[in-house]
Amino acid sequence: MQTYNIRSIAAFLVHVLTASCVLLAFWAMMLIFNGRYGAALQVLGLAGIIDAIDGTLARRLDVKQRIPWIDGALLDNIADYLTWVFVPLFWAYVAVGVPAVVAGFCLMASVFGFSHVKAKTDDNFFRGFPSYWNFLMLYFFVFDAGSGLATAILLVCGVLVLAPIKLLYPSRTSVFFRLTLMMSVPYTVLLVIMLWLLQDTPQWLSVISLYYPVYYVVASAVAVARK
Numbered sequence: 001m002q003t004y005n006i007r008s009i010a011a012f013l014v015h016v017l018t019a020s021c022v023l024l025a026f027w028a029m030m031l032i033f034n035g036r037y038g039a040a041l042q043v044l045g046l047a048g049i050i051d052a053i054d055g056t057l058a059r060r061l062d063v064k065q066r067i068p069w070i071d072g073a074l075l076d077n078i079a080d081y082l083t084w085v086f087v088p089l090f091w092a093y094v095a096v097g098v099p100a101v102v103a104g105f106c107l108m109a110s111v112f113g114f115s116h117v118k119a120k121t122d123d124n125f126f127r128g129f130p131s132y133w134n135f136l137m138l139y140f141f142v143f144d145a146g147s148g149l150a151t152a153i154l155l156v157c158g159v160l161v162l163a164p165i166k167l168l169y170p171s172r173t174s175v176f177f178r179l180t181l182m183m184s185v186p187y188t189v190l191l192v193i194m195l196w197l198l199q200d201t202p203q204w205l206s207v208i209s210l211y212y213p214v215y216y217v218v219a220s221a222v223a224v225a226r227k
């Protein structure tokens with residue numbers, strides 16, 4: 001009985017961890033309003049770390065069975081929309097000067113992308129561009145992208161959110177899982193360095209980090225072709 005209670009508490013704390021991303025989103029918004037654009041990206045990076053681990057923890061602790069009155073998937077989607085979509089696109093509007101209509105289009109596209117019944121397909125793919133806006137904002141920052149270039153990239157990605165294409169779901173894919181994991185480890189290290197140094201990041205390091213987005217797109221195309 002004691003073990004069950006401890007595990008139930010631990011399961012609930014996973015939900016608390018996920019929900020804490022809402023506080024991080026609010027913190028990032030305050031930083032943006034104060035003109036601390038780099039610090040805002042670092043806070044969103046922390047939210048990204050939580051998003052990377054909370055799903056695994058939830059499955060390990062069988063959260064769905066232990067805390068059945070809380071919809072973990074809905075909670076995760078709310079937190080993800082705030083930290084991966086709303087705040088980063090607001091950041092693009094304020095920090096880079098992306099037109100409000102373009103940021104708004106991407107916000108709307110992501111709403112429909114999140115709410116699509118096949119946003120995550122049965123064979124473990126994302127349907128459309130999976131709203132990885134945070135990654136784009138970091139690259140805009142370290143490469144000092146202008147408003148024009150950033151706007152064009154956001155428009156393309158906004159359209160791709162709604163496109164019926166498949167992209168790998170890295171943590172669940174049955175195709176190239178080990179290779180994707182191996183490729184993601186050094187990329188994660190590079191992202192941490194970029195978030196730490198921000199605009200002081202050596203350009204060569206930022207360029208090298210692009211290997212993973214290229215791999216991700218190519219691996220997704222090959223995986224879909226095989227299926």
